[in-house]
Amino acid sequence: MSxxxxxxxxxxxxxxxxxxxAQALMERLSISPNDWHRLKSNRNSRANEQVAAAIVYLLKNQPQEAQxxxxxxxxxxDRxxxxxxxPTHGKS
Incomplete structure (x- = not known):
């Protein structure tokens, strides 16, 4: 890159x-519906998603939501x- x-x-x-x-970062790190099944148990992806959301809430002065x-x-x-x-699986 120049x-x-x-x-x-x-x-x-x-x-x-x-x-x-922060909102752009949250959007980038959010798990899309197309990737949900593949990443729903990926601990790093899920933590990234939550931390980015926490930053947005902090910037919006909503500390309880951030926490x-x-x-x-x-x-x-910590597992x-x-x-x-x-919810769409296992239903008869």
Whole structure:
């Protein structure tokens, strides 16, 4: 990547608010419906998703929501929580 390309990208990022950057990160790290079955038990992916959401809530001055997301992330990392079964499977 050339230096001018890096400067251009940095300039574009500087135009975004901190909240917009956090929301973009959250969107990037969110598990899409197409990837849900593949990643629903991936502890790193799930923790990433929750930490990014926590940052957004902190920036929106919603500390209780941020804390809940951080606790979820810790649960994924320390293996104290697991993915629930898919609601569309196993039904007769």
């Amino acid at each position: 230096q001018s390309t890096q400067l251009s990208q940095t300039s574009q990022l500087n135009e975004l608010t901190t909240l917009e950057l 809940a997301r951080l606790e979820q992330a810790i649960g994924w990392l 104290s929580i697991s993915a629930p079964p898919c």
